[in-house]
Amino acid sequence: MSTFQVPTLADMIAQGKAPEVLFWVGCAGSFDDRAKRITKAIARILHHCEVPFAVLGAEESCTGDPAKRAGNEFLFQMQAAQNIAVLNGYEVQRIVTGCPHCFNVIKNEYPELGGTYEVMHHTQFIRDLIGQGRLKVADGNPFKGRRITFHDPCYLGRGNGEYAAPRDVLSSLDAELVEMKRCKQNGLCCGAGGAQMFKEAEKGNREVNHKRTDDVLQVKPNVVATGCPFCNTMMTDGVKHAEQEGQIDVKDIAELIAEAADLFPSN
């Protein structure tokens, strides 16, 4: 990053500093080019709000979610044990994740395995920053009056009952929020969960993300807001498949806020 350096936890501890919160980036956020842009938006928001945070960098490893949901409990628990050893070694207490799958696993499945932390999804964290007055969108924010629809990630919504935080954040944009006919509890999956992201779909008559894109097109939005890097990929593909990429942007909530708050001076 050009304007500031994201600190790793190891560096911070070496300097005798302890961050307030650990930003758990996740695999997509670390390696996938599109998802890295979301990661950077989250980092910029944290930096801008002067939240003392750090990442694990190379010490982070897959939470094990796709392995677990594909049936490989051994691999999952090996990953969990390794991650928990690192997190406990650094005495981490608060975690913000950029991915609802990481969020769900660390929050709900790690405690029984010895890793208990206060875990937040980035949309929850951003909502609190806005609520505390630490983060404000700029006056001429580019999303004012635009039509935005939010696609609920299964593991934030149904999985953890969080439907309000992403919508609260979006409402700060002064945009026109529209709901798809299936939303919140009834939201349709993007098709990536349960390790589907890493394999071909089974035989059928359509792709799940194309089906979900039908719901999107019905409400004619300018932007599809997402809260998960995998949903982001799926919806981007879906919009492309429907040949609507000129009309409809697919962006993570963190990206929308970072742009609206003018945190990307270079673009």
Place this chain on the structure above:
Amino acid sequence: MIAQLIFAACVVAGATLFARRIRFIRKNILMGQRVDRFDRPIDRWKVMARVALGQGKMVARPVAGIMHILIYVGFVVINIELLEILIDGLFGTHRAFAGLGGLYDFLIATFEVLAALVLLACVVFFVRRNGMAIARFRSQEMGGWPTLDANLILVAEVFLMFAFLSMNAADVIAQGRGIDHYIVAGSFPVSQFLVPLYEGLTDAGVVAVERGMWWFHILGILSFLVYVTYSKHFHILLAFPNTYYSDLTQQGAMDNMAAVKKEVDLMMDPNADPYAAPAPEADAVPAKFGAKDATDLSWKQLMEAYTCTECGRCTSECPANQTGKLLSPRKIMMDLRDRIEEIGKQRDASGGTWNGDGKALLGSYISEEELWACTSCQACVQACPVNISPMGIVLDMRRSLIMEDSKSPESITSMFNNIENNGAPWAFPAASRGDWIQES
């Protein structure tokens, strides 16, 4: 006197058959694996009150939901009448509760109105099922028995309610004519309209209709009691325990397997003594990872199979099913029920122990293709009005595929390898995980 004896014999026969089925099903359910669902009783009562008693998840589909509430309330309230029928039948009385006076009039009037509403609801359900193109009633797994089962019960309900009302209509006539035995009691807001049907009959004819309908009604209810245990209509009983024993953890959470934790702990702990004697209870049953057959699932999951109403809300919300994949969460539940019934019968035929039959739920009933189509989106769990988790069963069977049989699509195998070697599902070196920090 003879009538009383015949009546008593019928009641005993019905109750015996019912009790036998209940014992059989209980034994089947208890073939499942242990899972602790006995904590937090207050929360459990609350869930049961909301979801089963209060029908909390039913009205998500307003037409079906409201019609069902009519049937449900009607059934519960009308069965108060059953008490009177039992007493009349056993002691040869007629309308034993008539002494309640005004309250009795009120009760009978309520039963009548509810009976009419139940009748209406059943007709609507029947038309919805058979006359309208509602997708969730038409999937593949609904062919043959499941559809017949659904229709049988609706037609039976219509006949039962009609018999109940006819009985009252004949009673009204008998009361009016002052026929011996027919005391003046009750208020009949609905059945008065059926009076013209039977008015032309002689006194003997009226009595025959009244008695005939009375017998039809009680024998119908006794048969229903037994029939229910063979059918999706068993939910009228099991909906209550099934919601009481709901999974109270966060819906997104998947259980951590204790057997795996033990092994991982050993591997991670350099001081652990590999030759230490394992705890005796851990050794009692050889650990099997995941579910290959019905008996590898938990007792709660087997109870869910008996509770399933075959309503198909899960399947109609399932993204895999909506896009033409083979997976249908309702079929998973129906297959599981068929399989555990089959196992139970074999167990009883071979003197109480089951030694396998070369078949298994996974393979003989449910294919790998179905399992791999699940996105673990929990839409089925969310939609189920009786808190069943078809997803839990799908994921437990994946565990068996992977950990027992090492069977997975090639791309899944490489995802596993990547996580194991690089700490990510893709083939990027672990050391480059933080590289994004340096990129602008």
